[in-house]
Amino acid sequence: MWRYPRILAHRGGGTLAPENTYAGLRRGLEFGFRAVEFDVMLARDGVPVVLHDPCLGRTVNGTGHVFDYDARELARMDAGSWFGAAYRDEGVPLFTEFAALCRSYGIWMNIEIKPAPGFERETGTTVARLAQAMFADALATGDLARAPLLSSFSLTALQAARLAAPGLPRACLMRQAPPDWEAQARAVGAAALHLDHRFLEPALAAAVRAAGFGLFCYTVNTPARARELLSWGVDAFCTDRIDLIGPADWPVSS
Numbered sequence: 348m349w350r351y352p353r354i355l356a357h358r359g360g361g362t363l364a365p366e367n368t369y370a371g372l373r374r375g376l377e378f379g380f381r382a383v384e385f386d387v388m389l390a391r392d393g394v395p396v397v398l399h400d401p402c403l404g405r406t407v408n409g410t411g412h413v414f415d416y417d418a419r420e421l422a423r424m425d426a427g428s429w430f431g432a433a434y435r436d437e438g439v440p441l442f443t444e445f446a447a448l449c450r451s452y453g454i455w456m457n458i459e460i461k462p463a464p465g466f467e468r469e470t471g472t473t474v475a476r477l478a479q480a481m482f483a484d485a486l487a488t489g490d491l492a493r494a495p496l497l498s499s500f501s502l503t504a505l506q507a508a509r510l511a512a513p514g515l516p517r518a519c520l521m522r523q524a525p526p527d528w529e530a531q532a533r534a535v536g537a538a539a540l541h542l543d544h545r546f547l548e549p550a551l552a553a554a555v556r557a558a559g560f561g562l563f564c565y566t567v568n569t570p571a572r573a574r575e576l577l578s579w580g581v582d583a584f585c586t587d588r589i590d591l592i593g594p595a596d597w598p599v600s601s
């Protein structure tokens with residue numbers, strides 16, 4: 348059963364602010380979002396940061412790999428100018444600080460574990476441990492609706508997360524579900540599948556639901572498509588267009 352919000356702001360504030368930044372989070376809040384998806388990977392010192400790409404250059408003004416820098420160095424870099432000069436003071440957020448801010452605002456989190464190649468196990472373990480510690484109270488009282496959902500394209504990262512924080516729910520990210528999607532999801536004890544909506548068909552949606560998994564889609568940017576997916580039984584989705592698709596129109600699933 349999906350016990351979480353139906354609609355999430357993708358990468359913090361969708362495409363209305365630089366992705367995976369505090370500015371994005373603020374933008375999402377302005378549009379009424381209280382649920383967010385963001386990406387997390389490890390810096391050189393093993394400290395997780397909120398970032399999508401394993402290399403600098405696209406969203407962060409710099410060169411090389413994320414694992415060439417310590418987290419504090421990344422935090423001082425410019426992760427906003429690519430979007431607009433007004434955002435040049437946005438650094439790369441430290442995961443624990445970003446998550447603590449989400450928590451303080453009551454923003455529910457889908458934390459996408461996005462390991463750089465070769466760092467799958469380490470990233471899954473670190474992120475899951477930190478998230479578990481942050482939500483120890485919710486987990487102790489069984490308040491799983493408040494605890495974050497950990498997702499990843501990497502089964503290795505999800506398996507590591509399961510070992511490190513068995514009480515936190517996990518979701519398998521799959522662009523296009525392979526024939527053995529159910530076996531893969533069960534192998535990591537996933538509660539949900541997160542699928543690219545462009546490859547979803549009604550029969551697959553029904554099969555995922557019938558198998559007892561939650562079904563989440565990324566990244567849905569028109570209200571018409573969102574309505575269609577929900578009519579297929581999709582539980583929730585994230586969107587880049589937080590201006591077009593508002594949470595008030597998409598209440599928590601029953």
Ligand code: G3P
Pocket residue numbers: 357384386399459498520541565585
């Ligand atoms: O978690 C859903 C979605 O964010 C997965 O793709 O590349 O946007 O992280 P990506």
Ligand code: MG
Pocket residue numbers: 384385386459
């Ligand atoms: Mg993501």
